[in-house]
Amino acid sequence: MSTDYLVNITIPMLEGAKITILLFLIAIAFSIPLGFFITLLSQSNNKVISGISKSYVYVMRGTPLLLQLLFICFGLPMIPVIGEYLVMDRFVAACLGFILNYAAYFSEIFRGGLLSIDKGQYEAAQVLGFSRSQTTIKIILPQxxxxALPAVSNESITLIKDTALLYAVAVPELLHFAQTAVNRDFTIVPFFIAGIIFLLLTLVLTAIFRWLEHKFKFE
Structure with missing residues (x-):
């Protein structure tokens, strides 16, 4: 197998990897804040708000991400009356699906982080004269x-791999170009190259989160 062939099939996959990375960055940028907001809603004293947020998390975590992507891309436009207004670009629809899905997972991660903090810290902060907002911002949230950081790291690595699901909704990402090359040339080499690219992306992401964990651990 010639070097030219490897270069010719790798270049399109690298172009597809740009879509993979872009989706990952968009999903992370929006799903983490949304997940934290959902966590706050789930801790609300209002049972309606709390119930809605918990039901949302249950539905999003209890159904496959692929099903959610298919519903957003192909199901929403079929809704009577309003369907025509819900037609979106495939990439935009995929971003929305990933954000909504991963927000639910990050919400549970943050909820676990909150529950792990000793309740005595709230009482100690109150004795020291901290307001509720000061206690939350300066004491509770940093902890x-x-x-939650290790779990966020694991979920983020899962996210970068799940971007391969874009293939199912016809968004030309990394796996799309790999599959195209396999079908055209009758060789599995493109799959190996795609795997290497995913491994490199995961390696970079792992290194970033390890640096963050080290930084937060010792500060």
Whole structure:
């Protein structure tokens, strides 16, 4: 197998990898804040708000991400009356699906982080004269994020791999170009190259989160 062939099939896959990375960055940028917001809603004293947020998490975690992507891309436009207004670009629809799905997972991660903090810290902060907002911002949230960081790291690595699901909704990402090359040339080499690219992306992401964990651990 010639070097030219490897270069010719790798270049399109690298172009597809740009879509993979872009989706990952968009999903992370929006799903983490949304997940934290959902966590706050789930802790609300209002049972309606709390119930809605918990039901949302249950539905999004209890159904496959692929099903959610298919519903957003192909199901929403079929809704009577309003369907025509819900037609979206495939990439935009995929971004929305990933954000909504991963927000639910990050919400549970943050909820676990909050529950792991000793209730005595709230009482101690109150004795020291901290307001509720000061206690939350200066004491509780830094600890919560530090505790949740390893789980956020694992979920982020899962996210970068799940971007391969874009293939199912006809968004030309990394796996799309690999599959195209396999079908055209009757060789599995493109799959190996795609795997290497995913491994490199995961390696970079792992290194970033290890640096963050080290930084938060010792500060």
């Amino acid at each position: 919560m994020f530090r505790i």
